[in-house]
Amino acid sequence: MIESITVDKADAALFIENLNKTFKRGGSKTYALSGVSFAVEQGEFFGLLGPNGAGKSTLINTLAGLVKPDSGSISILNNDFKAQWRQFHMSVGIVPQEITFDPHFTVSETLRLQSGYYGLRNNSEWLNKLLENLGLTDKKDASVFSLSGGMKRRVLIAQALVHKPPVIILDEPTAGVDIELRHRLWEFMLELNSQGHTVILTTHYLEEAERLCSRVALLNKGKLVALDETQKLLQQFSxxxxxxxxxxxxxxxxxxxxxxxxxxxxxxxxxxxxxxxxxxxxxxxxxxxxxxxxxxxxxxxxxxxxxxxx
Ligand SMILES: Nc1ncnc2c1ncn2[C@@H]1O[C@H](COP(=O)(O)OP(=O)(O)OP(=O)(O)O)[C@@H](O)[C@H]1O
Ligand SMILES: [Mg+2]
Incomplete structure (x- = not known):
């Protein structure tokens, strides 16, 4: 039995209860998420791991409202994803795995548009800080379309953070980025975490999880198969x-x-x-x-x- 809920719903950064999602295609069914329940405490740096197809992105896309679950409930900082969807989306910044942008805009315009979506104006100080921390300052007037894959990923991260969300969820933020940027992103995520933001990420780099995450959950074939402090999980097998x-x-x-x-x-x-x-x-x-x-x-x-x- 996995002890996956260690905090009251009212106090949790993220609280997921019995989440299920099946994809049906042709005659076949994929159980992408089967009865997934767990909670992440406020201020945690939490890792969601699992092999290809485990259901990590399905879970994150459900949080982002891109995938509709068959059943289950989710709340972020006690805001239910259906009943309090506005507060829910104000509380969280999500960086998806897939890169999609409107190619017509520059980096700055993309961030200003995203701010507008949250009803934010006059936040250029924060936007500049994001550009700076993500090494994008000298690209701010470049069209997003013209950027390399690693640069696009940085813009995706900046875009998710325009409203300074208390909970930050990143789906493979360092996939396909070079070692220097990976280290820079690690520092940035640790800085955000030390300022009180809860950070939840998925990664295929286990070194990354070992270094950054105080707890990790392991998904396999849509099911939660382990959840523990990273160090305990290691000790158990060490x-x-x-x-x-x-x-x-x-x-x-x-x-x-x-x-x-x-x-x-x-x-x-x-x-x-x-x-x-x-x-x-x-x-x-x-x-x-x-x-x-x-x-x-x-x-x-x-x-x-x-x-x-x-
Ligand atoms: N839109 C979709 N239609 C049909 N099947 C889907 C869809 N999205 C995901 N799946 C299936 O659901 C399962 C979980 O996929 P998901 O993308 O969540 O895995 P993942 O853990 O993020 O994997 P990866 O590490 O490769 O990113 C897979 O079997 C996948 O093929
Ligand atoms: Mg994925």
Whole structure:
């Protein structure tokens, strides 16, 4: 049983209860979200992880009003997404995964238009700060159409933040951006979080989740399969273990150890005692198997993730 609700609805930054979404196409049905419930506390830096197709974007697009759920309820800062939709949308800034813009406008115009949507004028000081923090100042008069993918993503982030929302939700904010910008975005998101904004993001970079998020939820095939403090999740799986690679196609069922496959032909042997390493090496040697990249240590988030979604 996952303890996914740890805060009262009235106090939560985000509160999701029994959210369901099925996509029907032709004769087939996809259960994109199945009974998803969890809460994020105010001020948290929270990560939503999961493999391709897990349902992360469906969840975020539901929050953005782009996808209509079959059932379930959502509230942000105690504003219900149906009953108090206006306050709901004022409370949250959402950066979608897909990049879509009206190509006719410049970066500045895009941000001013978005501000107008929230009824905001005279917020140029904040808009300039956003441009500055996202490294967009010298692009502010360029048409959005002419920007590179990484630059467009920065504009998407600025656009979601024009109304200084207390809750910020980003769907893969650093996908396809270079290392320098990724680090800059990390700093910016941490700064926003330290100023009291709740930040929720999805990412495929587990290093990013490990670094930034104090708690992470793991979705797999539309279901919540884990939710815990990042460190606890790691500890739970961080038994000392022997890690090594074997040639592709090796039949590991014949290896008489508690052996688990990881990614890229790597394997892990857990629960070992001081003799296990020598016994393992002897066995592999006797069977003509040459282990590669041998390592002793603890599991990282990548391995936790793989073992929970396998
Ligand atoms: N508009 C749609 N019509 C039909 N199926 C959809 C639609 N949107 C999403 N799906 C399906 O719902 C499931 C969840 O997709 P979703 O985009 O939420 O995954 P994700 O976790 O964001 O994956 P990724 O990491 O690749 O971004 C997938 O099986 C996807 O094919
Ligand atoms: Mg997605």
């Amino acid at each position: 038994k000392e273990r022997i890690k090594f690679a074997l040639p592709p196609g090796t039949d590991i069922s014949k290896i008489p150890f508690d052996i688990k496959p990881l990614a890229n032909h790597f394997y892990a042997v857990e629960n070992h005692n001081p003799y296990t390493l020598r016994q393992l090496l002897n066995f592999l040697n006797e069977h003509g198997l040459q282990p590669d990249g041998l390592e002793l240590g603890k599991a990282n988030l990548e391995e936790v993730f793989l073992s929970l979604t396998k």
